[in-house]
Amino acid sequence: GVKANGRNSIAFFEPQMQIVVSQRLQLETELRQALVEQQFCLHYQPQIDARGQRVIGAEALLRWQHPDKGLIGPGTFMHVLEESGMILQAGHWVLLQACHFIARLLGECKLAPDSFSLSVNISPRQFRQSDFVAQVDAAVRESGIPANCLKLEITESMVIQNIKDTVSKMHELRAMGIRFAIDDFGTGYSSLSYLKRLPVDLLKIDQSFIHDCAQEGNDAEIVRAIIAMARSLKLELIAEGVETAEQLAFLQQQDCHAYQGYLFSPAVAEEPFLQFILPAQSNIDAHESR
Numbered sequence: 001g002v003k004a005n006g007r008n009s010i011a012f013f014e015p016q017m018q019i020v021v022s023q024r025l026q027l028e029t030e031l032r033q034a035l036v037e038q039q040f041c042l043h044y045q046p047q048i049d050a051r052g053q054r055v056i057g058a059e060a061l062l063r064w065q066h067p068d069k070g071l072i073g074p075g076t077f078m079h080v081l082e083e084s085g086m087i088l089q090a091g092h093w094v095l096l097q098a099c100h101f102i103a104r105l106l107g108e109c110k111l112a113p114d115s116f117s118l119s120v121n122i123s124p125r126q127f128r129q130s131d132f133v134a135q136v137d138a139a140v141r142e143s144g145i146p147a148n149c150l151k152l153e154i155t156e157s158m159v160i161q162n163i164k165d166t167v168s169k170m171h172e173l174r175a176m177g178i179r180f181a182i183d184d185f186g187t188g189y190s191s192l193s194y195l196k197r198l199p200v201d202l203l204k205i206d207q208s209f210i211h212d213c214a215q216e217g218n219d220a221e222i223v224r225a226i227i228a229m230a231r232s233l234k235l236e237l238i239a240e241g242v243e244t245a246e247q248l249a250f251l252q253q254q255d256c257h258a259y260q261g262y263l264f265s266p267a268v269a270e271e272p273f274l275q276f277i278l279p280a281q282s283n284i285d286a287h288e289s290r
């Protein structure tokens with residue numbers, strides 16, 4: 001066996017290492033190709049209002065249509081995009097694509113700009129680019145959307161890495177009408193005093209706390225504390241990863257504002273997303289035309 005002999009284990013690890021390195025290189029090469037050949041697409045996960053009825057927004061999530069392996073989620077490749085710097089190009093594409101989808105929702109589906117927003121995840125490296133504000137501004141202008149339909153999701157750790165620069169960029173973007181969400185809230189290190197300094201509109205409670213929140217215990221207490229804190233700081237809230245009716249009932253009891261999770265829908269491609277929101281919309285149209 002491999003463990004039995006020290007000498008053998010050295011011979012074992014070298015080829016293993018080589019496999020890891022070459023797999024990584026291959027993934028990087030394939031991702032470069034994916035950017036050139038436009039194999040990326042966005043899927044959209046609906047966000048549902050407090051009563052669990054109306055779609056108030058969506059989150060854009062990156063997917064890779066791999067030529068052999070099919071549809072791949074960001075868990076397997078986001079770190080490579082990030083480390084290689086390809087996230088700058090990919091992130092720019094995501095931003096443009098998301099803004100054009102907003103334009104489509106407002107135009108074709110006649111969604112009211114005050115009642116719908118699309119969230120886009122922004123990676124730390126992307127946010128730190130010196131022309132990031134100009135990039136967002138150009139995407140908004142080019143697509144002709146009202147800026148308040150676009151939300152940027154950032155994480156606590158990203159803010160803390162460089163609070164001064166981050167906050168000043170956030171203020172610039174906010175002056176344009178862009179709104180901000182703190183993603184995976186509760187998993188980072190932000191204190192109340194940090195939060196008060198940040199021009200943030202919304203907290204997304206991390207799904208790790210939602211998972212067991214319906215069983216009374218630590219996670220239920222953490223969720224209660226986050227909701228109480230958001231209320232006192234006058235921040236909106238979305239619970240992420242809501243999968244069961246029990247979790248939803250607990251959250252509704254705590255007066256959480258909105259939900260995102262498999263209970264309602266996973267992230268889906270553009271067309272199914274339109275199908276998801278259109279039934280509700282056509283009722284409104286029918287009502288208005290009377």
Ligand code: C2E
Nearest residue numbers: 061062073074075094121122123241242243260261262263
């Ligand atoms: P995130 O921003 O926290 O996104 C939520 C993740 O939870 C998504 O995974 C979503 O599919 C998943 N999810 C939603 N509802 C449920 C549920 O009920 N149960 C469970 N178990 N999971 C649920 P996904 O799409 O694999 O994305 C993973 C992460 O990759 C995202 O986490 C985000 O950090 C990153 N990411 C995705 N798209 C982009 C992008 O365009 N740019 C950047 N920079 N990061 C992205």
Ligand code: MG
Nearest residue numbers: 059121153183
């Ligand atoms: Mg997110």
Ligand code: MG
Nearest residue numbers: 183184204240
């Ligand atoms: Mg999250």
Ligand code: MG
Nearest residue numbers: 121155183184
């Ligand atoms: Mg995340």
